[in-house]
Amino acid sequence: MISESHPFYLYFQKIYGERWPALFTALSKPEQQVARENILSPVPAGALRKWQSLPVKPELSGCYWLSPGSGFSPERNEDELLDVYVMDPASVMVARALDVQPGDRILDMCAAPGGKSLVMIEALREDGEIFCNDLSPERRERLKKVIQQYVPRNIRDRVWVTGKDGVQFGLKEPGSFDRVLLDAPCSGERHILENTTAQEEWSPRRTEHLASRQYSLLAGALLATKVGGRIVYSTCSISPAENDDVIRKLLKKKKSAVRLLEAPLGVGGERTEFGVAYMPDTCGFGPLYFSVIEKVEE
Numbered sequence: 001m002i003s004e005s006h007p008f009y010l011y012f013q014k015i016y017g018e019r020w021p022a023l024f025t026a027l028s029k030p031e032q033q034v035a036r037e038n039i040l041s042p043v044p045a046g047a048l049r050k051w052q053s054l055p056v057k058p059e060l061s062g063c064y065w066l067s068p069g070s071g072f073s074p075e076r077n078e079d080e081l082l083d084v085y086v087m088d089p090a091s092v093m094v095a096r097a098l099d100v101q102p103g104d105r106i107l108d109m110c111a112a113p114g115g116k117s118l119v120m121i122e123a124l125r126e127d128g129e130i131f132c133n134d135l136s137p138e139r140r141e142r143l144k145k146v147i148q149q150y151v152p153r154n155i156r157d158r159v160w161v162t163g164k165d166g167v168q169f170g171l172k173e174p175g176s177f178d179r180v181l182l183d184a185p186c187s188g189e190r191h192i193l194e195n196t197t198a199q200e201e202w203s204p205r206r207t208e209h210l211a212s213r214q215y216s217l218l219a220g221a222l223l224a225t226k227v228g229g230r231i232v233y234s235t236c237s238i239s240p241a242e243n244d245d246v247i248r249k250l251l252k253k254k255k256s257a258v259r260l261l262e263a264p265l266g267v268g269g270e271r272t273e274f275g276v277a278y279m280p281d282t283c284g285f286g287p288l289y290f291s292v293i294e295k296v297e298e
Helices: 007-027 089-097 115-124 137-150 167-172 196-201 204-224 244-257
Strands: 034-037 063-065 084-087 105-108 129-133 159-162 177-183 225-235 258-261 276-278 288-295
Touching: 034 089, 034 115, 063 089, 084 089, 084 115, 089 115, 089 177, 089 225, 089 276, 089 288, 105 115, 115 129, 115 137, 115 177, 137 159, 167 204, 177 204, 204 225, 204 244, 244 258, 244 288
Parallel strands: 105 129, 105 177, 129 159, 177 225
Antiparallel strands: 034 063, 034 084, 225 288, 258 288, 276 288
8 A cells, every 4th residue: 555655645645635635545446337238239138137227327328337346247148249348437438528420430549448449339330430459469459359249240340450559540541530539548546556566666757758658649649630520538547747738738739730629527527627537536436537629720
């Protein structure tokens, strides 16, 4: 357990002030999750699934709220696909904020493990295609498995799993995507609290390094997007340097090329300067930050 004298604790105490003790405690607890129904594989008529009796919230359709640490697991339908995908509620809201339309050409730039990709694949319906990219071979194998477990074969023909550095899409395929999701590599403070080695290696310099990488990926996402297209930038970090500060840098450098859109404020969210954050001390899930951007000119 991180002590109150640890550099990690002191760094975020300076940022969050009186809020920090409650946020720190919430980060250390199991997060709220949902079982999101797989609409590409309907539950057989007359079948009774345990998730169908779980609580639902109108603001998050198709999602059934699990008790933290419940150990819930999906079941297979008659087509051998899994019936629900367990994920953070905020991740569902982030994927839906991209406003995917049938026929879109989509890039999920850092897609693994694949929950957000599934939301977007469902939104495409009978037309369009999605490139689910991840640089890590290990994470890419997990991504492939998720797609095989949840997406029917006829739809998988329009799902491409790639392993590029995300920046390359902007350089080699400029202006070619209607929608781009950049769920950027980030500090992931919740995971740091679960990993003693990560705690020992943590320093503010890591956040600075990640913020630089995040901006490079975001600039690449902007290049890859068509004029009039939409980008959603997200992280699971609580660090402003990796969230609003990255968007601030983009708005400053790209100026007339981008327009900030109002990010939808879902259940439990709170407004930031350039987006929305879901923080576990107030809503029980997250952390997750996202911002929505439109490309308005080359």
